[in-house]
Amino acid sequence: MRTGAHTGYTARPASLSEAVPVLVITPADLIIPRWSTSPLSPTPDPLPWPPPPLLAPPAVSSSHDSSSHPAVSTQVLPRDRRGRHPPRASSIPPPSSTPTPPSASGAILGADLPxxxxxxxxxxxxxxxxxxxxxxxxxxxxxxxxxxxxxxxxxxxxxxxxxxxxxxxxxxxxxxxxxxxxxxxxxxxxxxxxxxxxxxxxxxxxxxxxxxxxxxxxxxxxxxxxxxxxxxxxxxxxxxxxxxxxxxxxxxxxxxxxxxxxxxxRRNGFSDLEVRSLRKAYRKVFMPAISCQSSFEDRLAELGREIELLESPSVSCMVESIRTSFDQGRRGICKFRSWNLS
CATH class of the missing domain: 2.160.10.10 (Hexapeptide repeat proteins)
Known part of the structure; x- marks a missing residue:
């Protein structure tokens, strides 16, 4: 059972003056009994952080053989801020008085790059x-x-x-x-x-x-x-x-x-005229008519002679981008599907 803030099982007292045991969460993440004269304390304990640890189940009393049904003792283990149990004392290596220099281990932590x-x-x-x-x-x-x-x-x-x-x-x-x-x-x-x-x-x-x-x-x-x-x-x-x-x-x-x-x-504010010019230029190069027998290079050169289209800065940039992709050391442009037009 995980305990919450200011929670714990207490028996209802017969009167407010009767002392009752109350479980209190201390800053050390341990639950210890404290005796209080009244369960209605005017100054409650502050909210615990980190969250309280898990409590083991209470001891089991039985009339059967204790060897087959051993009693379970209540043990509280502290936790760190992430709710994890620390390693047991036996598994913690003793501190070394002479730490190993980083060069001796051969490990590089991070990258000390020039x-x-x-x-x-x-x-x-x-x-x-x-x-x-x-x-x-x-x-x-x-x-x-x-x-x-x-x-x-x-x-x-x-x-x-x-x-x-x-x-x-x-x-x-x-x-x-x-x-x-x-x-x-x-x-x-x-x-x-x-x-x-x-x-x-x-x-x-x-x-x-x-x-x-x-x-x-x-x-x-x-x-x-x-x-x-x-x-x-x-x-x-x-x-x-x-x-x-x-x-x-x-x-x-x-x-x-x-x-x-x-x-x-459209999102970047191109005008309708610019979009129409780009569409016309794209169709000339990548979507030739069925009757057109010219190669891709010929169609690109023909577009370069279209003075009216080249007056659009966007078309000029597109033509330049295509041409430079075929320069020495470049990879060319992605393949395109030839949607022929009638």
Whole structure:
């Protein structure tokens, strides 16, 4: 039976002047008997903290053989602030007069890394998040300086892990006003922009570049060296192995382009004219007519000659994002489905 505050079993006295035993919880977490002349004490004992311990059941009296039914003695064990029993005295090792130096044990507590982690203002870092630790890159050489820079007003929730860079010539960078939900991972040398939302279990490999105002659903995995364009959306459970151009939406295992991120554009204040221009440009490149025999490169070049569309800054940014994804050292864009138009 767990006792509550100011609780315990007492017999009703025959009169108020009759002394009765009362169980009182002391600050030492032990219950001891105290004699009181009245059960209606005008100054009750303060509420106990930590909670009172468990009481063993009272002794059992029986007419049977005591060897088969031994009596149970009442024993109170103290508890710590978390309600746990301390180890028994016999299991506590005796203190050593000569403590073992840390180097002799071979254990490293924490990570004494050269370099530094810089965290800006008004950041919220949740419970058990690990920020600014050594990277998981086998090419990292012990002794190299490694860096992590975090901007302002970021919310990094519980169990996130953010690693420093793998080389002294590079940095892991996180911008401003990002919401990084629980159990996300940002690996070494990533470059994260501002105003992004990463849902739970979003995992970024090393050297990933994420621009501004992107949104990932849960359980998204992004291959190392990929680029995620601004205002893009990554569907839940996506495995992104190539670049995601700006303003676009991808989903699926080995994610494919699924159209423009219209909801994200609307939420971020894009005008109807800009959205219509982006839609027209997207259809020209990724949704050719059945009669069109041109290749993807030809359609992209043709879009670059559309002066009227290129007057829209959003279309120019989208074309630039697609073209740079095919530069040397880049991974190209995610595959797309050719929805032919009649």
């Amino acid at each position: 370099g530094r982690t810089i965290i800006g203002e008004n950041n919220v870092i949740g419970n058990y998040a690990v920020v600014g630790v050594k990277c998981q890159d086998l090419k990292y050489k012990p002794g190299d300086e490694c860096f992590l820079h975090i901007g302002n007003n970021n919310e990094i929730r519980e169990y996130c892990s953010i690693h420093r860079s793998s080389k002294s010539c590079d940095h892991t960078v996180i911008g401003h006003n990002n919401l990084i939900m629980g159990s996300c991972h940002i690996a070494h040398d990533c470059k994260i922009g501002s105003n992004n939302i990463f849902a739970n279990n979003t995992l970024f490999g090393g050297h990933v570049v994420v621009e501004d105002c992107t949104h990932t659903a849960g359980a998204v995995v992004v291959h190392q060296f990929c680029h995620i364009g601004s205002f893009s959306f990554l569907g839940g459970g996506s495995v992104v192995a190539q670049d995601v151009p700006r303003y676009m939406m991808v989903a699926g295992d080995r994610a494919e382009l699924r159209g423009l991120n219209f909801e994200g554009l």
